[in-house]
Amino acid sequence: MNTRNLQSGPFARAEGGVGDLMRLVMLALAPATGFGLLIFGWPALLLLIVTLTSALAFEALSLKLAGKPLRPTLWDGSALLSGWLLALSLPPWAPWWIGCFGAFIAIALGKHVYGGLGQNLFNPAMLARVTLLVSFPLEMTQWVEPAPLLFPHSPGLLESFRIVFGHAPIDAYGGATAIGLMKTGLTQGHSPAETLAEHFSLIPALIGYTGGSLGETSELLILAGGVWLLHRKVITWHIPVSLLGTVFVLAAFAHLANGERYPGPLFHLASGGVMLTAFFIATDYVTSPNSRTGQLIFGAGCGLLIYVIRTFGGYPEGAGFAVLLMNAATPLIDYYVKPRIYGRDRKGRPLELENSRHDRR
Amino acid sequence: MLNLISLTKLLGGEKRIRGGVHPDGHKSLTAGKPIDGGFPLPKKLFLPLQQHVGQPAEPCVKVGDTVLKGQLLAYSQGNISAPIHAPTSGTVVDITEWPAPHPSALPTPTLVLEPDGKDLWAELNVPEDPFALPPEEIALRVGAAGVVGMGGAAFPSAVKLNLGRRSKIHTLLVNGGECEPYLTCDDRLMRERAEQVVDGVRIMLHGLQCGKAKVGIEDNKPNAYAAMAKAAQAFPEIEVHQVPTHYPMGWDKQLIGYLTGLEVPADGRATDVGVLMHNVATAYAVHQAVRLGRPLVSRIVTVSGRAVDNPVNLEVPIGTLMGELLRYCGWRPDQTQRLLMGGPMMGDALPHADVPVVKGTCGVLALAAEPAAEAQPCIRCSRCVSACPVGLLPLEMASRIKAGQLDGAVGYGLKDCINCGSCSYVCPSKIPLVHYFRYAQSELVARQQAQHKSQQIKRLVEDRQARLDRIKAAQAAAMAEEEA
Numbered sequence: 145m146n147t148r149n150l151q152s153g154p155f156a157r158a159e160g161g162v163g164d165l166m167r168l169v170m171l172a173l174a175p176a177t178g179f180g181l182l183i184f185g186w187p188a189l190l191l192l193i194v195t196l197t198s199a200l201a202f203e204a205l206s207l208k209l210a211g212k213p214l215r216p217t218l219w220d221g222s223a224l225l226s227g228w229l230l231a232l233s234l235p236p237w238a239p240w241w242i243g244c245f246g247a248f249i250a251i252a253l254g255k256h257v258y259g260g261l262g263q264n265l266f267n268p269a270m271l272a273r274v275t276l277l278v279s280f281p282l283e284m285t286q287w288v289e290p291a292p293l294l295f296p297h298s299p300g301l302l303e304s305f306r307i308v309f310g311h312a313p314i315d316a317y318g319g320a321t322a323i324g325l326m327k328t329g330l331t332q333g334h335s336p337a338e339t340l341a342e343h344f345s346l347i348p349a350l351i352g353y354t355g356g357s358l359g360e361t362s363e364l365l366i367l368a369g370g371v372w373l374l375h376r377k378v379i380t381w382h383i384p385v386s387l388l389g390t391v392f393v394l395a396a397f398a399h400l401a402n403g404e405r406y407p408g409p410l411f412h413l414a415s416g417g418v419m420l421t422a423f424f425i426a427t428d429y430v431t432s433p434n435s436r437t438g439q440l441i442f443g444a445g446c447g448l449l450i451y452v453i454r455t456f457g458g459y460p461e462g463a464g465f466a467v468l469l470m471n472a473a474t475p476l477i478d479y480y481v482k483p484r485i486y487g488r489d490r491k492g493r494p495l496e497l498e499n500s501r502h503d504r505r
Numbered sequence: 506m507l508n509l510i511s512l513t514k515l516l517g518g519e520k521r522i523r524g525g526v527h528p529d530g531h532k533s534l535t536a537g538k539p540i541d542g543g544f545p546l547p548k549k550l551f552l553p554l555q556q557h558v559g560q561p562a563e564p565c566v567k568v569g570d571t572v573l574k575g576q577l578l579a580y581s582q583g584n585i586s587a588p589i590h591a592p593t594s595g596t597v598v599d600i601t602e603w604p605a606p607h608p609s610a611l612p613t614p615t616l617v618l619e620p621d622g623k624d625l626w627a628e629l630n631v632p633e634d635p636f637a638l639p640p641e642e643i644a645l646r647v648g649a650a651g652v653v654g655m656g657g658a659a660f661p662s663a664v665k666l667n668l669g670r671r672s673k674i675h676t677l678l679v680n681g682g683e684c685e686p687y688l689t690c691d692d693r694l695m696r697e698r699a700e701q702v703v704d705g706v707r708i709m710l711h712g713l714q715c716g717k718a719k720v721g722i723e724d725n726k727p728n729a730y731a732a733m734a735k736a737a738q739a740f741p742e743i744e745v746h747q748v749p750t751h752y753p754m755g756w757d758k759q760l761i762g763y764l765t766g767l768e769v770p771a772d773g774r775a776t777d778v779g780v781l782m783h784n785v786a787t788a789y790a791v792h793q794a795v796r797l798g799r800p801l802v803s804r805i806v807t808v809s810g811r812a813v814d815n816p817v818n819l820e821v822p823i824g825t826l827m828g829e830l831l832r833y834c835g836w837r838p839d840q841t842q843r844l845l846m847g848g849p850m851m852g853d854a855l856p857h858a859d860v861p862v863v864k865g866t867c868g869v870l871a872l873a874a875e876p877a878a879e880a881q882p883c884i885r886c887s888r889c890v891s892a893c894p895v896g897l898l899p900l901e902m903a904s905r906i907k908a909g910q911l912d913g914a915v916g917y918g919l920k921d922c923i924n925c926g927s928c929s930y931v932c933p934s935k936i937p938l939v940h941y942f943r944y945a946q947s948e949l950v951a952r953q954q955a956q957h958k959s960q961q962i963k964r965l966v967e968d969r970q971a972r973l974d975r976i977k978a979a980q981a982a983a984m985a986e987e988e989a
Contacts, residue, residue, distance in 0.1 A: 152940040154926030155849040262882040429886040483896035485918045487771035494771035
């Protein structure tokens with residue numbers, strides 16, 4: 145008889161480990177990713193491959209430098225998922241070194257500097273995205289119009305290699321995101337209604353047949369993946385609902401107050417990275433609060449910052465910044481927002497006996 | 506109207522259940538089979554002198570004595586203790602040290618009885634009508650019969666009844682939850698002997714001078730609920746309730762919260778809110794003790810697990826070696842990965858089967874396979890936070906304990922942890938959270954003891970110094986007087 149593991153119970157365990165959770169998240173990302181690859185063609189696929197392999201490579205290198213065993217951590221899917229999320233947030237035709245450098249920031253600086261999986265303060269993918277955006281604004285804002293695979297005007301495989309690994313002809317970059325156009329339009333004195341009429345229609349935006357980051361355009365597919373994650377209990381509703389709800393409410397209020405200046409809530413939910421952020425990025429276990437109440441606050445904070453940055457900030461999209469700022473606030477939220485302990489009040493003092501409660505029964 | 510009720514439940518009315526998990530029940534292995542009373546008398550019975558919380562019992566027989574079934578073998582000692590009776594007639598062959606049913610299996614003083622096979626009862630002291638007895642007599646009789654909490658806690662029942670009589674109890678709760686996986690002994694007991702259980706509840710109500718009892722049965726035991734509801738029909742003071750199947754529903758405070766909406770203060774007991782809880786098997790033992798005058802000498806044990814061919818509930822004499830039970834049920838030792846006393850959530854792992862069934866043994870499990878549990882780094886998924894029925898932050902506590910900051914862990918509620926295992930159960934990183942908490946809790950106790958000791962030493966040193974100072978002062982005074 146085996147008594148090797150003789151220790152405290154429980155001697156029953158729920159199924160599923162860390163790797164299983166990561167795999168489920170990646171599975172939920174697959175439809176939106178597949179759609180992104182379809183509409184942005186070969187260059188997008190090459191960029192994804194670059195980002196994923198360099199994420200794995202930097203993970204292996206970091207583990208080796210830290211003197212940790214490679215096997216359990218390298219294949220638990222966490223590095224792969226960080227790389228994946230980063231790729232989804234990049235311009236689909238970004239050059240290879242953007243993906244590779246981003247993976248370095250995400251994995252080495254975002255995670256292993258803090259001590260590895262579970263120790264990091266900031267979401268690795270968002271740290272990388274924001275660093276890239278600040279450091280290489282040109283490369284990070286070159287959007288392309290959808291050019292579905294195998295369509296006449298989409299680049300072939302050879303040309304795609306040139307786009308990703310060489311110097312692409314500049315005229316390949318035609319598009320811009322609706323959210324960027326909105327910002328530009330406002331600065332040029334166009335009202336949101338004009339910009340919307342010219343550059344935005346809800347249905348294509350929801351389906352995702354628009355310019356934008358590699359995997360952020362299809363709100364519907366991301367939503368489907370997110371709902372499936374909720375169903376599989378990989379994530380809970382607290383962060384997505386409070387994040388999207390906050391964006392919706394703020395946008396609705398502003399739009400009602402001054403429709404000339406502020407676009408409505410559906411525009412905000414259907415464009416940019418807000419949906420991906422709500423279900424896949426802000427819900428990152430490591431960098432979000434522990435308690436349900438804390439998660440509601442965290443989500444609302446992300447939503448608020450996204451709206452404020454989009455509306456009043458210098459960048460068209462604020463999701464990355466918003467998540468990082470709220471990541472920084474997470475320890476504080478965790479410190480102040482804890483579940484009430486049974487038999488104690490919120491301050492941790494034992495409950496007092498109320499005689500009135502006896503009489504009630 | 507029905508919708509309204511479920512709506513208030515959903516909106517977090519009084520019946521909200523915090524935390525908890527839904528482990529795979531495995532109850533179908535034994536739930537469908539009647540209690541097997543055909544277990545043959547073993548060659549020897551091993552009766553540890555401590556089968557309960559509190560002081561060990563003191564033997565009042567000596568080696569060579571012949572005893573009858575139900576005869577007192579060891580009397581209780583101190584305020585919290587329980588006597589031990591002969592499970593069958595036979596001869597006391599030894600009073601020795603024998604491995605205890607405990608993870609350490611350390612030897613403990615044990616009385617060894619060799620049955621004579623006749624199973625003759627001693628003369629029993631039976632009242633004609635228990636309800637004619639003065640209330641305080643109930644606790645006396647329950648105490649004299651050696652009844653302890655049969656749900657696994659093994660707290661002497663008479664002490665609890667006395668405590669309840671002193672503080673005003675408005676509701677007696679009877680725990681038929683049986684939320685641990687595999688265990689079905691309470692389920693079968695309620696199905697087959699509901700009337701006796703209800704009688705025991707009525708006797709306890711009489712002893713407590715309390716007007717109301719609520720029985721809570723998890724809704725995965727519809728037959729037990731039906732049997733109990735039927736048996737309690739004639740007694741309006743006993744309500745039988747179905748409660749959700751939800752681990753740890755057997756935790757007294759969870760069940761109290763669900764059935765009465767009351768919350769016990771952190772430093773208090775259930776009696777502080779006017780509630781007392783007993784297990785259904787304890788109620789049955791009370792019935793046996795008071796109605797029939799029979800001391801607690803046998804119990805129903807679930808013998809189950811995938812390494813047992815014929816899992817079943819057995820009624821066995823206390824003191825039977827677990828190995829014999831298992832062999833009776835077709836045990837495959839070579840396929841046993843882990844041997845447990847109690848359920849898989851809170852039960853104890855045993856190093857071998859040569860330990861006896863004691864009064865608190867509700868299950869003997871031989872588990873065949875267990876998921877590999879190589880601990881990985883915490884990813885802060887906070888599943889443990891949602892699972893904790895107490896409202897603690899297991900991940901924060903564990904990381905503090907790992908870093909050696911016990912006080913930090915206490916700040917997150919370490920002392921309130923009930924070790925129910927819900928957090929470990931759900932952890933995807935397979936971190937042995939409960940292991941950390943048990944270690945830290947015992948470390949705290951050890952520290953407290955050490956501090957107490959060092960304070961004592963300090964006081965002694967100070968006393969000595971004071972004494973020396975006094976002597977010196979006296980000498981100085983005497984010298985000064987002499988010089989003067």
